[in-house]
Amino acid sequence: MVVKYKNNWIPTKSLEEMSNANYDVLIVGTGPGGGATLQRLCELWKNQGAKKIGILEKGDKLFHSHSLNIPTQNVNTARDALLPDNSTVIGERLPQFSGARMVYALGGRSLFWNAATPRPIQSELNKWPIHRQELNVYYDMAERLLHVTRDYAKGSSMQNTLLKRLHAGGILEAKDMPVAFDMTPSRQGEVHSNPWFSSINALAAALFDRPYDLAVNAYVSRVMEENGRVSGVEVFSADKNAHIIRAKNVVVSASTLETPRILLNSGIQGPAIGHYLTGHVSIIGIGTISRRQFSDKLGNLCILKFETKESPYQIQILGPDQYFSYQQFEDKVHKDQLMVVYAAFGRVEPRAENRVYLTGEKDEFGVPLQQVQYSLSNKDRQTANQVAQGIRQSAAAMGVTLDESTLVLRPPGADMHEASTCRMGDDPATSSTNRHGQVHGIQGLYVADNSVLPSLTAAGPVLSNVALAIRLADHIVRQSG
Template identity: 45%
Template sequence: MAQTDYDVLIVGSGAGGGAALWRLCDQWRNKGKRVGMIEAGDLLLPTHVENLGLLSRERALQYISSITRPLGKRLPEFSGAKQVFGLGGRTIQWAAASPRIPSYLISQWPIQLKEMNIYYKIAEQVMNVNKSFSKSSLPTRIILNRLWANGFFNATSIPFAVDITPTKYGAIHSNAVFSSILFLAEALNYMPFDLAVNARAVQLLIEKGKTAGVKVVSPNMKSYWIKAKTIVLSASTFETPRLLLHSGISGEAIGHFLLDHSALRATGRINRKLLPEDLGRIGILIPNTTENPYQIEFGMLKKPLQDELEMIFHGYGNVEPRFENRIFLDPYERDKYGVPKIQAHFNFSNRDRVVIQQLATGMERVISSLGIIDGQLKIYLRAPGDDNHESGTCRMGNDPYTSAVNKFGQIHGISGLFVADNSILPTLGANPTLTTVALAIRTADYIIQQNK
């Protein structure tokens, strides 16, 4: 790859990077373009962990734990944070819940809602997002009826990125749960691209306000410069600003406005006799609204035992984007590649704490309406970063003083440098992956237009 001049080089193979690669290859087939992707991690799995039939749930969780790097000791103010370095990023182990961010929040973004909905539809189609995976379950319908009867009229089944197309007529659908590795596989149907794993990007090369390349270090500590006219950073909410800051790229908002949901969790037991013998998949979503600025989702935690069924409830509250919540370079510690490690400042505002209380009250109402019978029910606040929804550190906007990228994901003031991961989201109102994929596809379309 060091001998190739790329039209586009993508750094990171997670949801955003995979989506950008897929779109570029789809639209540039037979155009003679050169596209490359580098990934800091190794090939850990060939697909989402749940697609591996020989792994039980317990073994799958053990494996996920073994490849996850907790950051809590380094980031005491964001102590739930963790990273996964590997082809596909965290999409090889995500829960696949794929709701859209509410319209009232997107209306505050520098993108028209009508255009965003177009890209949502593209993302949902390519990721096989549907509600049928859980909606077809009789227990889901029973629980929804109970919620509707108790006033939760917007309760619905969770949209999951799961391919439920039956295998027939020679078409095999074995990779049911989506991961960005599917993006890479699909892209190969359109045009060739170069891919390097265990390739750590450590510095960006900018010449006269334009991107020129990326310095990459291999596991044996050899350095290479990979040249590229356009670079798409999809390294994560932590690693993308880290790379930008270490490369000396100025920007008032880079690393700032660190976002995460205020995440609550509860478990409880529901009377097994209320549900049919054949349980199926249980997945319920109560969406975020202006009146209730939080999202609640829940499902079955374990297989039923005796007369009770254990359920798990997740609540995700809105958090204000604030300049003081940030990722920054540690002035004292570096990694083995010589790049400064990261530190974080993060706390909840008074408004955030009001939402947390609203969310706790809302979860209590939901649980009460379902007839949870465990008298020891407790709702607790998870550590910041524990929900894997961290975002905002390269936020999108029109003002270079309050945002890192413009509405197309391009770093303000630098030609050919783009960001396509969770870090560009200016607000959070739902699980971020679907939105990140939609925005990455939109960014790829803009790059294609600029390279005609």
């Protein structure tokens, strides 16, 4: 006899139950944007029992936490086994975006991200349709939610020595990398056992503020609207039964590739929906350095070379070997030569012709599949050359012997930083949503994932996504009275 346990570490509802309710806010997707929106709504409506919030996840429950918080995992096993086994390489049917990979599960790709959380370069934020002082407030809030710290490698002789070498070599924008890692110790009964942030942390924070309805294996096919106002969504269960769930406000946070698919399949008119797909030109370089150059208190390596106007890229400098993040149970054995990794991301120009669009091919639920049109401009390729040269300069300054054969441009989408297909702005001709993330012309319909970012700097999109999602939740609460 096979016993099936309930896997009830987080409460869920069936789609049948949710179709009998009428929600004040219904969120589609449980990644960082959906999770942050939910957390903020539950925080602000903590004592307002009449408010009803629901959230839908296309995938199933997978992990209760970020993969690096699982005691049996380290950076190597999480990257080489766990991620491939629990993700979908959708780039296999997207020839121009062949590196694309999705995680259809509660928490989405936040279960695997590397948690680097630098703010975007200010000169680019000044172009966004939000005042810089307001943005700063929400970036502060996002950093608190994510427990962003610069102390992850504090006290490491490797960190201190190599930072000094970078600065002496003229690379002054190299600093301690901010990461979403909760360094608060567990004491007096208060447990901090999930230091690496994933969206599960936000779902948990929300749950302890007030109840909400969560459905997994809930495949949202389209948004419903009546007379210019959202009314709910159509959603399929795993057995392909369709349900209509009603809501006064719908927040779509299904991902940069899925959100425009849902909006386009809903017949929502908007000349910019799906356009301006932006990713990074990405190179991962590998080098080695002698162990004898550092004290016995070696520590780990977590440096970020920040973007500048002159150098439109960032380099995450990590190491040594697999010990950037490892379990307390592991023997920390160092070779004479330590491996240093340079994970670099360069800016790509936002261009309308880079887009997500629907094809005639349909999935098992009868919903049109998306296709991607994507190419790099000459400027993007020049940036890629700058990225490679930046890695060389950093390695030389650090005294690291670089393996030149590793300086290869990764396939588009492999960075998993795609953004801006439903970007916010004031002009409906070049943006999909207004400055609050509301889809132009559809009252109560919002977007809250990476796709809403007005542009993508060299910084990863998660911190910006969370900041804008918290801001969106505040807007919904104000509009709801």
